[in-house]
Amino acid sequence: MSRDMEDAAVRRPPTMTDVAQRAGVSHQTVSRVLSKHPHVREETREVVLRAIEELGYRRNSAARALVTRRTQTLGVVACHPALFGPASTLLGIEEAAREEGYTVSTVNLRRYTRTELADAIDHLQDRGVEGIVVIVPQRQAVSALKELKVQLPVVTVEGGHDLDLPSVSVDQQLGARLATGHLLAAGYGTVWHVAGPPDWLEAEARSAGWRATLEEAGVQVPAPLVGDWTPLSGYRVGQELAGRVAAAAAGRRSAGRTAVFVANDQMALGLLRAVREAGLSVPDDLAVVGFDDIPEAEFFLPPLTTVRQNFTAVGQASIRLLLGQLDGQAARPDERVVIAPSLIIRSSSVPATH
Amino acid sequence: MSRDMEDAAVRRPPTMTDVAQRAGVSHQTVSRVLSKHPHVREETREVVLRAIEELGYRRNSAARALVTRRTQTLGVVACHPALFGPASTLLGIEEAAREEGYTVSTVNLRRYTRTELADAIDHLQDRGVEGIVVIVPQRQAVSALKELKVQLPVVTVEGGHDLDLPSVSVDQQLGARLATGHLLAAGYGTVWHVAGPPDWLEAEARSAGWRATLEEAGVQVPAPLVGDWTPLSGYRVGQELAGRVAAAAAGRRSAGRTAVFVANDQMALGLLRAVREAGLSVPDDLAVVGFDDIPEAEFFLPPLTTVRQNFTAVGQASIRLLLGQLDGQAARPDERVVIAPSLIIRSSSVPATH
DNA sequence: CACTTGATTGTTAGCGTTCACATACAGGTG
DNA sequence: CACCTGTATGTGAACGCTAACAATCAAGTG
Numbered sequence: 001m002s003r004d005m006e007d008a009a010v011r012r013p014p015t016m017t018d019v020a021q022r023a024g025v026s027h028q029t030v031s032r033v034l035s036k037h038p039h040v041r042e043e044t045r046e047v048v049l050r051a052i053e054e055l056g057y058r059r060n061s062a063a064r065a066l067v068t069r070r071t072q073t074l075g076v077v078a079c080h081p082a083l084f085g086p087a088s089t090l091l092g093i094e095e096a097a098r099e100e101g102y103t104v105s106t107v108n109l110r111r112y113t114r115t116e117l118a119d120a121i122d123h124l125q126d127r128g129v130e131g132i133v134v135i136v137p138q139r140q141a142v143s144a145l146k147e148l149k150v151q152l153p154v155v156t157v158e159g160g161h162d163l164d165l166p167s168v169s170v171d172q173q174l175g176a177r178l179a180t181g182h183l184l185a186a187g188y189g190t191v192w193h194v195a196g197p198p199d200w201l202e203a204e205a206r207s208a209g210w211r212a213t214l215e216e217a218g219v220q221v222p223a224p225l226v227g228d229w230t231p232l233s234g235y236r237v238g239q240e241l242a243g244r245v246a247a248a249a250a251g252r253r254s255a256g257r258t259a260v261f262v263a264n265d266q267m268a269l270g271l272l273r274a275v276r277e278a279g280l281s282v283p284d285d286l287a288v289v290g291f292d293d294i295p296e297a298e299f300f301l302p303p304l305t306t307v308r309q310n311f312t313a314v315g316q317a318s319i320r321l322l323l324g325q326l327d328g329q330a331a332r333p334d335e336r337v338v339i340a341p342s343l344i345i346r347s348s349s350v351p352a353t354h
Numbered sequence: 355m356s357r358d359m360e361d362a363a364v365r366r367p368p369t370m371t372d373v374a375q376r377a378g379v380s381h382q383t384v385s386r387v388l389s390k391h392p393h394v395r396e397e398t399r400e401v402v403l404r405a406i407e408e409l410g411y412r413r414n415s416a417a418r419a420l421v422t423r424r425t426q427t428l429g430v431v432a433c434h435p436a437l438f439g440p441a442s443t444l445l446g447i448e449e450a451a452r453e454e455g456y457t458v459s460t461v462n463l464r465r466y467t468r469t470e471l472a473d474a475i476d477h478l479q480d481r482g483v484e485g486i487v488v489i490v491p492q493r494q495a496v497s498a499l500k501e502l503k504v505q506l507p508v509v510t511v512e513g514g515h516d517l518d519l520p521s522v523s524v525d526q527q528l529g530a531r532l533a534t535g536h537l538l539a540a541g542y543g544t545v546w547h548v549a550g551p552p553d554w555l556e557a558e559a560r561s562a563g564w565r566a567t568l569e570e571a572g573v574q575v576p577a578p579l580v581g582d583w584t585p586l587s588g589y590r591v592g593q594e595l596a597g598r599v600a601a602a603a604a605g606r607r608s609a610g611r612t613a614v615f616v617a618n619d620q621m622a623l624g625l626l627r628a629v630r631e632a633g634l635s636v637p638d639d640l641a642v643v644g645f646d647d648i649p650e651a652e653f654f655l656p657p658l659t660t661v662r663q664n665f666t667a668v669g670q671a672s673i674r675l676l677l678g679q680l681d682g683q684a685a686r687p688d689e690r691v692v693i694a695p696s697l698i699i700r701s702s703s704v705p706a707t708h
Numbered sequence: 709c710a711c712t713t714g715a716t717t718g719t720t721a722g723c724g725t726t727c728a729c730a731t732a733c734a735g736g737t738g
Numbered sequence: 739c740a741c742c743t744g745t746a747t748g749t750g751a752a753c754g755c756t757a758a759c760a761a762t763c764a765a766g767t768g
Contacts, residue, residue, distance in 0.1 A: 038745095123452070413755075
């Protein structure tokens with residue numbers, strides 16, 4: 001009985017003191033070896049390392065965190081992590097963090113309500129993360145975050161730059177300008193626009209970039225159509241658009257073919273299907289440009305011209321900013337990183353007759 | 355100077371003792387309130403809660419973990435987390451874990467070498483996770499894991515059931531049978547197969563299910579074509595297949611149209627494009643069935659018949675198994691969970707002439 | 709009324725680290 | 739040779755919490 005209990009006690013993981021005992025040194029020397037302190041004799045170092053090896057010892061992270069006040073953990077709040085963009089960003093963040101010796105704890109939200117966001121941040125703070133990256137693509141979430149007044153260092157991603165927090169985002173306006181400009185340059189008279197949901201900052205910025213480009217070119221700005229990022233919404237909008245294009249084609253012959261800039265690739269996919277079903281040809285009757293460059297885009301029918309975002313860079317930048325806040329005690333709410341997207345030209349925007 | 359230092363010291367987060375002092379009780383009473391111990395007078399409970407509120411106190415998770423020996427954290431090792439399947443599984447895991455009061459730390463691998471896997475698991479163990487979910491879709495990774503002999507509870511996902519570890523996976527064979535059977539039933543004489551990379555267990559199982567179904571039906575089994583999951587590889591294979599189908603069509607008229615079961619939706623997309631470009635029609639000249647039901651599949655041209663996997667269920671099951679191991683001390687390596695997939699029929703496999 | 713019982717609170721001792729400090733010894737310096 | 743300097747080690751005290759054990763008091767019980 002007493003023996004059993006002893007055995008059970010022995011089975012618990014070895015501590016630094018156990019290692020010290022085995023190596024014939026003090027626990028502090030073991031600690032020094034582990035933290036690569038310079039003043040340790042090579043011989044003792046080896047003895048300690050051998051003891052560590054033999055016992056299968058690993059430092060207790062909780063004890064370490066307790067005394068150092070550092071958990072070496074960062075939190076991430078994400079939404080829609082099964083979509084290509086968010087998932088890629090998440091990957092970039094995790095890799096960059098691990099590179100710097102940090103672990104990442106993620107909380108995924110189904111919807112972006114104030115409560116859910118608050119709960120997520122609470123959860124992470126309770127777990128002792130040292131800082132948080134919040135992916136806040138929606139206006140609603142941004143204002144919720146503004147009211148929350150988190151005690152920890154926070155970096156926002158895709159949340160615009162209105163907040164008094166360091167932020168990283170892709171230059172969505174630029175992306176929209178590249179797309180729209182490309183279509184105008186290719187000789188299309190009009191560029192329609194299928195926008196994302198109104199409260200998404202990315203949707204807004206892409207709309208704004210599209211509109212500005214048209215205005216600057218002195219072209220009339222058609223009323224934007226609105227989708228919700230899903231292929232289905234793109235399909236529905238596409239049906240409507242196909243109708244208008246067909247009517248226009250019947251009305252004025254050769255008045256300059258029309259084009260459409262769709263706010264993401266998934267909606268563009270749905271739109272392509274609708275256009276096909278309407279018996280129209282892409283790009284001859286309607287040129288299409290998307291946004292995101294999901295892996296599938298190259299194999300759409302036809303292959304989709306689109307705007308590529310460097311999600312890895314976004315992830316890396318957000319970690320850089322967060323760690324910057326952790327090191328330099330002072331928060332620098334003015335730090336903004338803007339990543340430039342690039343246009344990938346494929347056949348959905350290049351008429352064969354060209 | 356000394357005042358500054360005092361201020362800095364004061365600024366550090368309040369402890370349980372601070373709360374106790376303010377509430378006029380012992381720190382232990384505060385602890386009892388927090389852990390919902392029954393024997394606390396309602397009045398004191400309120401006083402304590404108010405003090406907590408006023409000081410903005412939160413429990414120090416490191417101190418808690420140190421004494422309870424529980425970090426309330428689980429680790430996940432994933433690969434290709436930007437792909438739909440893995441990302442969805444990850445999401446399911448995180449949600450299920452959070453539901454149970456656990457936090458999830460993720461490590462993403464670029465490639466599945468033994469070293470990378472070992473490093474990832476090491477990293478997680480160093481961080482004190484209580485258990486690990488490993489998504490091991492490749493044979494190579496499974497054998498690496500076998501040799502690793504991790505001390506912690508481990509659950510494998512999509513790693514087959516050969517390991518002496520609890521495991522969760524989707525019944526890939528069944529999925530392949532549903533797909534192949536559906537095509538045979540629809541009257542297609544032959545079902546080709548585009549397989550995934552050979553060392554992927556999912557690819558193997560899907561091949562096996564396809565082969566078995568054909569054999570059971572007494573149909574000749576064509577040599578499988580092989581891709582690497584990417585749309586590009588599907589495109590290349592599709593070009594080859596289109597050539598054969600065209601040749602066959604020229605040779606024997608109406609000898610029963612052919613069909614192909616592609617091991618994932620992305621390759622199916624590439625294949626669809628190749629078939630189109632070859633001037634053939636899907637499903638009239640060639641019926642296509644995919645696997646995964648990615649959100650885009652419904653909007654392919656034509657909409658893709660495919661096999662849907664319930665990734666959320668996979669995530670939940672893996673957490674259930676892992677927590678089961680944590681509670682019931684004894685590891686139960688015999689626990690297997692198999693999730694049944696379902697066939698989603700769309701027009702890529704239903705000829706219009708039908 | 710002494711005696712058990714249960715509710716409510718407090719006291720003390722770790723958990724396994726790191727940090728600050730003390731100690732011991734070697735080699736140079738005046 | 740006393741004295742400083744730097745290297746190499748050990749000692750003791752936190753870190754902030756929970757668990758185990760006391761202690762106190764009110765309410766029943768025989």
